Amino acid sequence: MAVLDPHFVDSVRLDDSFNASACMNCGICTAVCPLGLEHLPREIFAYVVLGMKEEVLRHQDTVFSCLLCKLCEVNCPAGVHITENVRALRHYFDSEVFQIQGGPGDAASHV
Amino acid sequence: MPLATSDTVGILADNLRLRRSVLPIPAANAIRWTEGLHLARGGERVLYTGQMYQLIPYIEQMVATQEKLGDSWLAGFTGFGRRVNRVLNITSFMAHPGVDERSVYDRIPHNVALLLRRAGVEFGSLFDEDLYSGALIYDLGVDEVLKAHAQKVYEVFQKYGVKEAITIDPHTTNMLRTVYPTLIPGYDLRVRSYLEVLADLGxxxxxxxxxxxxxxxxxxxxxxxxxxxxxxxxxxxxxxxxxxxxxxxxxxxxxxxxxxxxxxxxxxxxxxxxxxxxxxxxxxxxxxxxxxxxxxxxxxxxxxxxxxxxxxxxxxxxxxxxxxxxxxxx
The missing domain is CATH 3.40.50 (Rossmann fold)
Structure with missing residues (x-):
């Protein structure tokens, strides 16, 4: 059974531009993706919005393999900020999972 | 060898934070493209490379090292490597491109300088203060490190009174023109690609x-x-x-x-x-x-x-x- 964290989306959101919930799951992004990514963006965005944190963490490689080429975004009929949303997900991994944001919590900042 | 994304991103971010580039290269090699051009340092308009072309032969050598090591060019240095890299630039030991490899990429900014001069554009250079823009760190989402670096880059522009940067590659253009204004309050640098400049001027x-x-x-x-x-x-x-x-x-x-x-x-x-x-x-x-x-x-x-x-x-x-x-x- 999936564990849901209703606050997870707030920890991923960098600012008001994060709009994963605007996705209407039409599939155009998947159709045009040059890498043919299966889970990003639609499925992983849905996990974020639903608070399925463990599912997002399981797809780390997918989140970091996106080319950010924006071909999906310019074709998205719902105006989802796909590349910025993916960057927000990477920021989440960097700060909360990898602990590498150069801030007080990052050991590297104390060197 | 398994890929450690966290340490790879960490090393790149550490390098930008500590050494002002994801892959620090010798200053003499970063500015070799200016040889023979007699450019002034600074000025209201500069040709800005962001070191992008100059970095390529170094990245290529890193990639060649990767092919020997495993799935990522930093795979052999992850974990322990990131800790060492904070005090000793380990990436500098992995890439030493020769003159021939470098000259291909030094040629491009030199070409652009000649084309701009031919079009009657006056410009200077920031030479060793022409810093990497942080594009890769932006893509990887390490926003706090990027923001601090962007401020350093902008301070150099301010130090020399630069009002306009003419860029060469798309990544530096995007960072300086579209991303930096979202990071730095009061950012007012005019940024154009040399392709746009040449097309406008004829x-x-x-x-x-x-x-x-x-x-x-x-x-x-x-x-x-x-x-x-x-x-x-x-x-x-x-x-x-x-x-x-x-x-x-x-x-x-x-x-x-x-x-x-x-x-x-x-x-x-x-x-x-x-x-x-x-x-x-x-x-x-x-x-x-x-x-x-x-x-x-x-x-x-x-x-x-x-x-x-x-x-x-x-x-x-x-x-x-x-x-x-x-x-x-x-």
Whole structure:
């Protein structure tokens, strides 16, 4: 059974531009993706919005393999900020999972 | 060898934070493109490289090391390597490109300087203070490190009273023109690609080149910065026949380059797919980004020859016999 964290989306959101919930799951992004990514963006965005944190963490490689080429975004009929949303997900991994944001919590900042 | 994304991203971010570049290179090599140009330091308008072209031979050597080590070029240095890298620049031990490898990439910013001079544009350089923009760290989402670095870059512009930066590659253009204004309050630098500058001023080469070239648009130029018509307008003036691949203009396909630091096999596979599209329309290709150039040429091998757009633009001026004169600023 999936564990849901209703606050997870707030920890991923960098600012008001994060709009994963605007996705209407039409599939155009998947159709045009040059890498043919299966889970990003639609499925992983849905996990974020639903608070399925463990599912997002399981797809780390997918989140970091996106080319950010924006071909999906310019074709998205719902105006989802796909590349910025993916960057927000990477920021989440960097700060909360990898602990590498150069801030007080990052050991590297104390060197 | 398994890939450790966290440590790879960490090393790149540490390098930007501690050494002002994801892959620090010797200052003498970063500014070799300025030799013979007699450029002033600073000024209201500068030609800004962001070290992008100069970095490529170093990245290529890192990638070659990766092929020996495993799935990522930093795979052998992750974990313990990140801790060492904070006090000792381990990446500097992994890449020592020779003069021949470097000269290809030093040539591009030199080309651009000559083209701008020929068009009557006055500009200086920031030489060793022409810093990497942080584009890769932005893509990887390490926003706090990027923001601090962007401030350092902007302070250099302010120090020399720079009002306008003319950029060469799409990534530096995007960072300085679109990303930095979101990070730095009061940011007021004017940023234009040299392709836009030349298209606006009028290029008009005297010599006509012949043949067909497949044009490869950079994703960042085409979809992030709206630079689509300027390169076509300039290439048409050289006399070359432009062949458009299946995915082109704002629908261009990526070269795979953005995946190279973490997933080199994914990058190579995408580059091969893109080369197939380009090869279907012409035997020669033209790029306008160093990452596109190196990824596509590597994937094409001997089956297709790529040139940076500045090479073609300058070749079409060489009959004018102005190269030496322009280099000296006359």
């Amino acid at each position: 290029y008009g080469p005297s010599r006509k080149l012949s043949g067909e070239v497949a044009i490869h648009d950079s994703c960042v130029f085409a979809r992030y910065e709206g630079v689509v018509e300027a390169p076509r307008q300039l290439l048409q003036q050289t006399g070359l026949t432009i062949r458009e691949p299946e995915h082109t203009g704002t629908s261009t396909w990526c070269c795979g380059g953005p995946a190279e630091s973490l997933f080199p096999k994914t990058a190579a596979a995408q580059a091969s797919r893109r080369v197939s599209e380009l090869r279907a329309v012409a035997g020669r290709g033209v790029t306008m980004c160093p990452l596109c150039f190196v990824n596509l040429q590597k994937a094409a091998g001997d089956t297709m020859q790529f040139e940076d757009i500045s090479d073609y633009l300058l070749q079409a001026c060489q009959a004018e016999g102005l190269t030496e004169e322009i280099a000296n600023g006359h």
